[in-house]
Amino acid sequence: MSPGRGAVVFDLDGTLIDSAPDIQQAANAVLAAEGLPPITAEETRRFIGNGAGVFVARMMAAAGRDPEPAAHARLLSGFLARYESAVHLTRVYPGVGGALAALRAAGHRLAICTNKPVAPARAVLAHLGLAPVFEAVVGGDSLPVRKPDPAPLLQAVGELGAIPAVYVGDSEVDAETAARAGLPFALYTEGYRKTPVDALPHDARFDSFAALPGLVDRLMPRTA
Structure with a gap:
């Protein structure tokens, strides 16, 4: 060659x-729907890297919510529904x-x-x-x-x-x-x-x- x-x-x-600003926006929309506090820009960047499932578990923990399986599955579904169109920032x-x-x-x-x-x-x-x-x-x-x-x-x-x-x-x-x-x-x-x-x-x-x-x-x- x-x-x-x-x-x-x-x-x-x-x-x-x-892409962190878009990911943060999608995450915080999901957290708000659950009545949970938002994550910061610094937390967002820190949580990125191991896939969507791990990201959602980390954002739930940061917001004070136990990422037990049923809740994690619900929030992951909501996050993924927003993720594909999270491109504008x-x-x-x-x-x-x-x-x-x-x-x-x-x-x-x-x-x-x-x-x-x-x-x-x-x-x-x-x-x-x-x-x-x-x-x-x-x-x-x-x-x-x-x-x-x-x-x-x-x-x-x-x-x-x-x-x-x-x-x-x-x-x-x-x-x-x-x-x-x-x-x-x-x-x-x-x-x-x-x-x-x-x-x-x-x-x-x-x-x-x-x-x-x-x-x-x-x-x-x-x-x-």
């Missing part, structure tokens, strides 16, 4: 997009468009691997005009397991032809997923991570998407 040809798989929330991080264009121009194939359910993931990508860029989208409900299990990431790479790959993410979950999948990991430092950068395993770090194409070129495994 020639240099520059490979798969670049991205996490979504906190990596390519700042979400913004793409600066430089993402240029970086994606440069990666594609270099011959890379792009995919998404997120713990966000696949329908909301596709909805927000379409709303932001990013859907045509990605050849595969693997969500938190695409497989029986989700990140940090490596299966979703390996599924995304497989859908692109099982070519050499790099994973790009922003969180502890992403770092563990890449390590378990045996893939190089590029850490976006301006996302939703809770751990200091130096405490997260990564092969490269960046705070500006202008740097990403060069990092990918350096990290991408070479084949004969």
Whole structure:
């Protein structure tokens, strides 16, 4: 394979997009319907990363409600009903468009691997005009397991032809997923991570998407 040809798989929330304002709005609408207090923007960012079910359990606990199964199922249903249309406050991080264009121009194939359910993931990508860029989208409900299990990431790479790959993410979950999948990991430092950068395993770090194409070129495994 020639240099520059490979798969670049991205996490979504906190990596390519700042979706926390929409997620907070959806969460607080559900909590208000239950007569529960809202969660803050900081709590929202802290609760993102392990899928919708875990997010709802965390928001319930923060609001002082025991996330027992019946209540959790009801609030999760209400949250998911709002989640797919929760796109209007979400913004793409600066430089993402240029970086994606440069990666594609270099011959890379792009995919998404997120713990966000696949329908909301596709909805927000379409709303932001990013859907045509990605050849595969693997969500938190695409497989029986989700990140940090490596299966979703390996599924995304497989859908692109099982070519050499790099994973790009922003969180502890992403770092563990890449390590378990045996893939190089590029850490976006301006996302939703809770751990200091130096405490997260990564092969490269960046705070500006202008740097990403060069990092990918350096990290991408070479084949004969």
